[in-house]
Amino acid sequence: MREIRFYNTLGRKVEPFTPREPGSVGLYTCGPTVYDHAHIGNLRTFVFEDFLRRSLLYLGYRVNHVMNLTDVDDKTIQRSNDAGVELDDYTAPYIESFFEDLDTLHVERAEHYPRATEHVPEMIEMIEHLLERGYAYERDGSVYFRIAADDDYGRLSGIDPSGGQRGERVASDEYEKEDARDFGLWKAAKEGEPSWDSPWGAGRPGWHIECSAMSMKYLGESFDIHCGGVDNMFPHHENEIAQSESATGEEFVHTWLHSEHLMVDGEKMSKSLGNQYTLKELMARGLDPRAVRYVFISSHYRQKLNFTFDSVDAAVSALERVDQMRFRLESAPESGEPSPEIAAAIERLGKDFAAALASDLNASGAMSAVFALVREVNKTIERDALGDGDRNRVIAVLADANRVLGVLDPADWQSSEESSSGLADNEIDQLLVERQEARKNRDFAAADRIRDQLQAEGVVIEDTPQGPRWRRG
RNA sequence: GGCGACGUGGCCAAGUGGUAAGGCGAGGGUCUGCAAAACCCUUAUUCGCCGGUUCGAAUCCGGCCGUCGCCUCCA
Structure with a gap:
């Protein structure tokens, strides 16, 4: 287990991370609101959280990861009403789509995916507690959190609660609030909306209470890390802190990590610009x-990520460099003592890779460590200096790094249709034998014919001093 | 108006006090029957601009210019 340093939004500085229970991390990440397909901005955040999870595991921690599914809120209700279907029927396909997207990007599953609609009793219990302690009040069947009762409100986002719109009437259905800044914990049912019974009549939970109630249920009243996109810092996470700590009197979350937004072609994604891609559109x-996963993880999570098709192309090339090394390694001859250069490179990778991760998840640094190995291995192959066992040791250290990165082994990403199409391996081998024969006889026309044929089948031939080798392009 | 982030080679991107990682691209080379593919090498005396602190700054401080985000439910 290695000490990690994280940039904690609460306090805005990099600090050593100490889980409440040594070696074990409780992690809560704000999940999708399932009113539509996730867009790639959402997915950047989910891939970052996957990277965090994998890094914690790699560095020797046990992880209990919870990600919620918001399946009841203004948007899901409105859209299901518009579509004329039950809420659950409306959200089901989007939940399915969400998990498909995670699979497409090789995001590992969290331990729990609690749904808001299945945790209403826990939320009601928490709201009751807040009412008892004077942190909330009821008005006409709705319950609001009383921000004035919370001394340190605003300490996450740095927003000063004393300024702003205190006492102003806001143009909404929430005019009955004591203070415009107060937020809804429970919303009285409106005509035609799904609702749950509560001590205050039929209604539904507010958004913020969902995350507090569900995170505490699975991770306890205090836990280690809470993540989300920067836009959730205020008001969502601020309100989570307010209601949670007011209810329990304990510190809610120790470390807050926020991922920056993804931009498309230099602009924020928005419907009006038509640049709000879903993963399925990109796949189409x-x-x-x-390569998309590589683009998401290869720059730092606290930096805005400008997503472009060029950046995906560059990612494809970068990954090919790693694949090529693996490919060359397979056919490179080994002999004699293990190469000291390889041994040193493997050791350096192990050290630099972990150090980069432990330094606030420096993904670029981690990738850089991988490429340093790639270069050293290539040079050693070029010198024909690979020693006995070097191949397996390199493959093993790559597999180790791949536990975090997830993009280093092309075999993991081969779709079944790709591998089943075209020529069989033995047919390709046979054609190459024929081509070598033709070349030996200086019948280059015949040799090139075979080369063209293989190329048309998507087989890339590489002629080397040790003879030809091939791979599927 | 309030709060905050960012500005590093052609592009992307690490590095936050000790003298610029890495990837893409480009140029050169090796290999080859020719190619292709691949590999190797090279590619920022300099980190938006101007001052200051320091033995020493891309890194700290001040000012300016520029880009962007949040300010009630958008990851």
Whole structure:
């Protein structure tokens, strides 16, 4: 287990991370609101959280990861009403779509995916507690959190609660609030909306209470890390802190990590610009999901990520460099003592890779460590200096790094249709034998004919001093 | 108006006090029957601009310019 340093939004500085229970991390990440397909901005955040989860595991921690599914809120209700279907029937396909997207990007599953609609009793219990302690009040069947009762409100986002719109009437259905800044914990049912029974009559939970109630249920009243996109810092996470700590009197979350937004072609994604892609749209355009994952994880999570098709192309090339090394390694001869250069490179990778992760998840640094190994292995192959066992040791250290990155092994990403199409391996081998024969006889026309044929089948031939080798392009 | 982030080679991107990682691209080379593919090498005396602190700054402080985000439910 290695000490990690994280940039904690609460306090805005990089600090050593100490889980409440040594070696074990409780992690809550805000999940999707399932009113539509996730867009790639959402997925950037989910891939970052996957990277965090994998890094914690890699560095020797046990992880209990909870991600909620918001399946009741203004948007899901409105859209299900518009579509004339029950809420659950409306959200089901989007929940399915969400998990498909995670699979496409090789995001590992969390331990729990609690749904808001299945945790209403826990939320009601928490709201009752807040009412008892004077942190909330009821008006006409709705319950609001009383921000004035919370001394340190605003300490996550740095927003000063004393300024602003205190006492102003806001143009909404929430005019009955004591203070415009107060937020809804429970919303009285409106005509035609799904509702649950509560001590205050029929209604439904507010958004913020969902995350507090569900995170505490699965991780306890205090836990280690809470993640989300930067836009959730205020008001969502601020309100979670307010209601949770007011209810329990305990520190809610120790470390808050926020991922920056993804931009498309230099602009924020928005419907009006038409640049709000879903993953499925990108797949339909033929983008490689592995390259998309690489683009998401290869820059730092606290930096805005400008997503472009060029960046995906560059990612494809970068990954090919790693694949090529693996490919060359397979056919490179080994002999004699293990190469000291390889041994040193493997050791350096192990050290630099973990150090980069432990330093606030420096993904670029981690990738850089991988490429340093790639270069050293290539040089050693070039010198024909691979020693006995070097191949397996390199493969093993790559597999180790891949536990975090998830993009280093092309075999993991091969779709079944790709591998089943075209020529069989032995046919390709046979054609190459024929081509070598033709070349030996200086019948280059025949040799090139075979080369063209293989190329047309998507087989890339590489002629080397040790003879030809091939791979599927 | 309030709060905050960012500005590093052609592009992307690490690095936050000790003298610029890495990837893409480009140029050169090796290999080859020719190619292709691949590999190797090279590619920022300099980190938006101007001052300051320091033995030393891309890194700290001040000012300016520029880009962007949040300010009630958008990851």
